[in-house]
Amino acid sequence: MSAPAGAHPDALAALLARRLGAIDPALAADLDIIEPAVADLPRLETVSTPPPTLAVLGASRRAIGLLEAVAARTPWRVRAASPESHDPREMTELALRPEVAAVLVGAGDPPGPDERGWLDDLAGLVGAVTRRRPELKVVLAGPIASRNAWAEGAGRPFDGTQPRIIEGPPLGLRSGPDEPLREILENLLPDSGDARQTAVRALLSLADTLDRRLELIDIGLTGGLRAMATPGVADQGPAAVAVRTANAALLPLEIDDAAVDAVLAWTTGSLDRHRMGDRLLDLRAQPWADASGDGARLRLAAARAAMTRLAQQTQDIGGMASPDVTIVSGGAFAVAPPRAVALAVADTIRRPGATQLAVDHARLLGPIGTIDDPDERRGLLADLADDLLAPLGSLLVVGNVPAGRRNTARVGRLTLDGDRHGRHDLSAGDVAFVDLPPGDQALATLEFRDSVRVGHRARRVAVPVSGGIAGLAVDLRDVPLRLPDRRDRRRAALAAIGELAWPGDER
Amino acid sequence: MSVQGDAGSAGAATAARPPIDRAGLAVIARRPVLVSPVDAFFRLHPGDRPLVQAGEAVGRGQPILEHHRDPRTIVVAGPVGEDGTAVPGDRWQGSPGEASKADGEGEVKPGGELLFRSGNRWRVAGGDRPDTLEVPFGGVVHDVQPGTGVTIRTTSSAVLGRSALAGPTWGRLHVATGPDGELRAQHVDVGAAGAIIVAGARMDAEALTRARAVGIRGVIVSALGIKEQRDFLASERRGRAAVHGLPPFGILVLDGAARRPIASSVMAVFEAAEGSMVAIVGDPPALVIDDPSVSLPKPAPGLVRVRSGPLAGAEGTFAGLAGPRRFPAGVTLEAAFVRFGGRPPVAIPIGDLERFT
Numbered sequence: 001m002s003a004p005a006g007a008h009p010d011a012l013a014a015l016l017a018r019r020l021g022a023i024d025p026a027l028a029a030d031l032d033i034i035e036p037a038v039a040d041l042p043r044l045e046t047v048s049t050p051p052p053t054l055a056v057l058g059a060s061r062r063a064i065g066l067l068e069a070v071a072a073r074t075p076w077r078v079r080a081a082s083p084e085s086h087d088p089r090e091m092t093e094l095a096l097r098p099e100v101a102a103v104l105v106g107a108g109d110p111p112g113p114d115e116r117g118w119l120d121d122l123a124g125l126v127g128a129v130t131r132r133r134p135e136l137k138v139v140l141a142g143p144i145a146s147r148n149a150w151a152e153g154a155g156r157p158f159d160g161t162q163p164r165i166i167e168g169p170p171l172g173l174r175s176g177p178d179e180p181l182r183e184i185l186e187n188l189l190p191d192s193g194d195a196r197q198t199a200v201r202a203l204l205s206l207a208d209t210l211d212r213r214l215e216l217i218d219i220g221l222t223g224g225l226r227a228m229a230t231p232g233v234a235d236q237g238p239a240a241v242a243v244r245t246a247n248a249a250l251l252p253l254e255i256d257d258a259a260v261d262a263v264l265a266w267t268t269g270s271l272d273r274h275r276m277g278d279r280l281l282d283l284r285a286q287p288w289a290d291a292s293g294d295g296a297r298l299r300l301a302a303a304r305a306a307m308t309r310l311a312q313q314t315q316d317i318g319g320m321a322s323p324d325v326t327i328v329s330g331g332a333f334a335v336a337p338p339r340a341v342a343l344a345v346a347d348t349i350r351r352p353g354a355t356q357l358a359v360d361h362a363r364l365l366g367p368i369g370t371i372d373d374p375d376e377r378r379g380l381l382a383d384l385a386d387d388l389l390a391p392l393g394s395l396l397v398v399g400n401v402p403a404g405r406r407n408t409a410r411v412g413r414l415t416l417d418g419d420r421h422g423r424h425d426l427s428a429g430d431v432a433f434v435d436l437p438p439g440d441q442a443l444a445t446l447e448f449r450d451s452v453r454v455g456h457r458a459r460r461v462a463v464p465v466s467g468g469i470a471g472l473a474v475d476l477r478d479v480p481l482r483l484p485d486r487r488d489r490r491r492a493a494l495a496a497i498g499e500l501a502w503p504g505d506e507r
Numbered sequence: 508m509s510v511q512g513d514a515g516s517a518g519a520a521t522a523a524r525p526p527i528d529r530a531g532l533a534v535i536a537r538r539p540v541l542v543s544p545v546d547a548f549f550r551l552h553p554g555d556r557p558l559v560q561a562g563e564a565v566g567r568g569q570p571i572l573e574h575h576r577d578p579r580t581i582v583v584a585g586p587v588g589e590d591g592t593a594v595p596g597d598r599w600q601g602s603p604g605e606a607s608k609a610d611g612e613g614e615v616k617p618g619g620e621l622l623f624r625s626g627n628r629w630r631v632a633g634g635d636r637p638d639t640l641e642v643p644f645g646g647v648v649h650d651v652q653p654g655t656g657v658t659i660r661t662t663s664s665a666v667l668g669r670s671a672l673a674g675p676t677w678g679r680l681h682v683a684t685g686p687d688g689e690l691r692a693q694h695v696d697v698g699a700a701g702a703i704i705v706a707g708a709r710m711d712a713e714a715l716t717r718a719r720a721v722g723i724r725g726v727i728v729s730a731l732g733i734k735e736q737r738d739f740l741a742s743e744r745r746g747r748a749a750v751h752g753l754p755p756f757g758i759l760v761l762d763g764a765a766r767r768p769i770a771s772s773v774m775a776v777f778e779a780a781e782g783s784m785v786a787i788v789g790d791p792p793a794l795v796i797d798d799p800s801v802s803l804p805k806p807a808p809g810l811v812r813v814r815s816g817p818l819a820g821a822e823g824t825f826a827g828l829a830g831p832r833r834f835p836a837g838v839t840l841e842a843a844f845v846r847f848g849g850r851p852p853v854a855i856p857i858g859d860l861e862r863f864t
Binding site: 001002003004005006007008010011012015087088089092093096097098120121123124125127128129131132133149152153155255274277278279281282285286288289290291292293294295296297335336337502 | 531533534535536537548552553554578579580594595596622623624625626630632652653654655656669732733734763764765814815816817828834835836837838839840841856857858859
């Protein structure tokens with residue numbers, strides 16, 4: 001059961017206990033899930049917190065670009081300024097804002113010709129800010145603290161004894177420091193047990209328990225997450241690559257024209273920019289409201305825009321082979337129709353290959369990740385494995401599909417063998433949903449006249465698929481997806497595909 | 508609200524259902540009508556000067572900070588301060604004409620705040636024409652952080668809104684229209700000059716401009732669209748940059764961007780406080796009712812309001828949880844029964860409901 005933020009967990013627990021008692025009183029009594037006692041049961045709780053703000057100050061626009069690219073792959077909300085675009089008063093104002101929790105400051109090492117003139121000003125400015133805000137954390141990426149102006153501003157030379165001032169890796173001239181700096185920024189975050197952080201731990205344990213490669217895509221109001229976990233091999237434990245980013249929040253903090261256009265690009269309705277802006281403002285203020293009817297479609301359009309941003313920030317994960325299971329999670333998908341969720345993933349995560357789709361319908365991965373002991377976590381996941389995830393079905397994305405002479409011409413055929421049998425014609429540029437109920441297994445054989453790409457290039461590909469509430473989705477559209485630029489044609493194309501996910505949709 | 512399946516025929520179907528369970532109100536989102544005390548935060552930008560100290564009592568209209576209408580960075584060469592030991596954050600006062608030669612205003616003494624020193628030159632955030640910001644209600648200075656902000660605490664009650672634009676401001680509260688009304692430009696009356704008006708469900712940019720022009724000090728509205736917000740803020744920026752500046756004006760948005768009436772529980776508070784001194788502050792966005800003699804009504808228990816969807820703004824009585832229901836677009840949501848007037852209860856998603864406390 002879910003309830004909007006603000007509802008007390010005790011009220012939810014009591015309600016669940018009452019429902020279980022009404023369905024099976026004996027079981028409820030055996031498990032001690034009765035209303036007075038339910039409040040005393042052990043609980044796993046986690047919360048997704050709003051992202052803190054990071055001020056990124058650079059000696060040049062180039063340095064800002066490099067630093068921002070790294071910071072964008074962290075949960076920090078980034079605000080950037082450089083002497084080329086802001087005057088010292090504006091940069092100081094940014095660093096002194098109450099919501100700014102940390103400053104990342106950088107310059108090339110050695111400084112570029114465009115940076116030398118500004119370097120002393122930048123060092124003096126950040127040094128003075130550290131003196132005025134003793135709680136502010138500062139990450140130095142470049143020769144900032146070695147300047148005399150730093151010591152004048154900070155009131156003391158930098159000697160590395162202040163734990164809140166951290167020396168990061170230097171900034172190269174052509175490429176920025178990536179993982180080491182990202183790690184520093186992640187470690188600066190308050191240890192709040194963020195739901196997306198703990199979900200990665202649960203994903204690792206789940207990959208190990210199921211012995212499957214798992215991908216997790218989470219879109220929430222405060223940020224997004226994409227993680228790929230692989231099970232342990234021999235003596236090595238499971239491993240994961242994860243990117244949490246505030247850029248992939250369901251909606252950006254500032255709803256400007258770009259944010260509105262990004263959502264409008266995935267809608268089939270006739271809202272203008274202003275009305276769409278109003279809807280997005282209300283969606284951000286009350287993300288759990290208006291979840292049916294038009295609101296459900298709007299939410300999925302916003303989720304697609306967020307997943308597009310997430311895919312752009314996680315191209316390293318996107319370049320990996322298809323996982324065995326792709327898990328979608330987060331409020332954006334919590335109440336959407338299953339086929340609409342599958343289609344949203346197919347629209348935005350364009351990776352040729354086959355994967356099983358599942359949804360973290362009860363949002364359990366985050367709370368389970370709060371268990372510190374990996375063995376205990378694995379044990380709980382093994383117990384819950386059958387109910388933890390709701391199977392949506394399987395998604396087959398086929399790349400390099402040869403175009404037919406006509407749009408509707410058959411370019412290939414799908415044959416299912418297993419719990420379900422059947423043959424289906426495939427057309428280029430189409431998405432086909434085939435009914436395959438939860439629990440059913442089948443071998444899907446795809447045959448084409450020319451070679452296609454489903455993980456590898458071949459004319460005939462056979463992949464095992466699993467059923468789910470959305471069935472089997474076969475996507476024969478371009479990889480990456482190309483939609484018409486003209487809005488009316490784009491809307492028509494989206495509406496045609498959307499009919500598969502939103503039956504009875506008049507738009 | 509059109510609801511598919513069993514929810515759509517909830518009224519007819521309830522006869523065959525078990526009796527309504529009236530428990531479960533706690534899972535409906537809670538919205539406090541009144542909060543107290545209130546810590547209002549007033550931002551200090553670099554160059555601004557706090558005029559109060561922590562612990563000091565302040566009265567309505569008392570200046571609490573000084574800011575520059577034309578802030579800029581001033582470069583000052585050489586040592587600053589009596590013995591040259593100034594540090595970032597210290598105040599700086601220039602001599603007449605020192606930094607204003609370019610403006611041709613040699614008689615003005617520029618002032619500001621030291622930012623940092625680099626290359627034996629100080630960068631100073633300052634300007635020529637300092638203005639003061641007056642506190643819109645009486646209270647106690649809770650905290651002063653130079654360069655960051657001043658926090659004033661009041662024990663008065665406040666109605667929290669969704670957002671506030673411009674401000675702070677204060678004036679007598681005047682209810683200009685009903686909760687579902689929409690105040691048009693031609694209906695903005697000069698008789699309300701100096702007041703903060705309750706303007707109903709929505710207001711357009713033209714009416715807002717006229718309200719400011721006739722001397723109204725603030726507007727309370729249920730919803731304000733993104734276009735109206737942008738238009739108003741652009742007008743505000745232009746007005747602030749002008750030589751004579753603008754008198755205080757603020758907008759308090761209670762609910763969001765899409766049109767809906769003001770909640771009856773909130774409207775009852777406005778009606779009770781009509782004629783009293785109130786203030787609009789931006790952080791938190793709130794209307795502070797700065798008159799302890801006003802008796803403010805409490806919301807009725809069990810009253811719930813639909814805050815989004817086709818029935819947005821409708822109010823009714825909570826009649827129990829309805830369990831998971833299927834709604835338009837094939838979405839299954841936890842729902843609650845709500846009775847509107849004497850009609851049979853209707854199932855509404857609990858995410859679309861709010862209750863007042």
